[in-house]
Amino acid sequence: MTAILEFQKLFDGYVACYRSNDPAGCASFFSDNAEIFSPYGPAAKGRKAIEATHAEWIDEGAETKAIEVVQADINGHIGWCLARFSEGAADHGTSLNVLYEQPDGSWLITHCSLNETG
Template sequence: MTLRDKIQGWLDRMARSYAAGDSGACADMFTEDATLHSPFAPPARGRIEIETLHRDWTGTATAKRFYIRSFGGSGDIAWVLARFSEGDTGTGTTLAVLDRSADTGWLCKACSLNEEQT
């Protein structure tokens, strides 16, 4: 499996968890000390804050999709720039830094969501 396939798999899992309204599953895709920045809410630091944020977002969740624009990685660190689309939120871009461990696989260490301007 290529790095692109692994990253797309991570994005697809996030989209499924989000659409299912499962804020816990969304948060579990982040490291314990992750940060998430978004124009839709104040910054979230740590898995507990990230779960709380996703609880608000997934309360009225609709289908979400991610499309990889660019990605790269070396060893146990990878990054992805992806376009997202989601019902109420619309479209935007996310930049995520992923960290891989033997125990947990790929988890997000840092993420920035940006709203697409129309």
């Protein structure tokens, strides 16, 4: 499976949790010591902080959340991807993510930087 398809599958699961108003489910796609950097609030470090951040982010526009992986690569147990995101009419941007392969072959996000686009 190509890196784009592999990571799109991960983000499809994340979006399903987001649309279901499930902050804990969203956080489950991140490693225990993951970090999110966002223009929408302070950095979130650790899975519990990421869950709390998602509890604040998820609102009535959640059903329109979409993420499309546009570039990705894997080198050993480390991967990266650039993705486009949108939510409702107002929120659009890109995210740059670093992922680490887990012993069971699944992937978790370790670092995520969200960037707004006009």
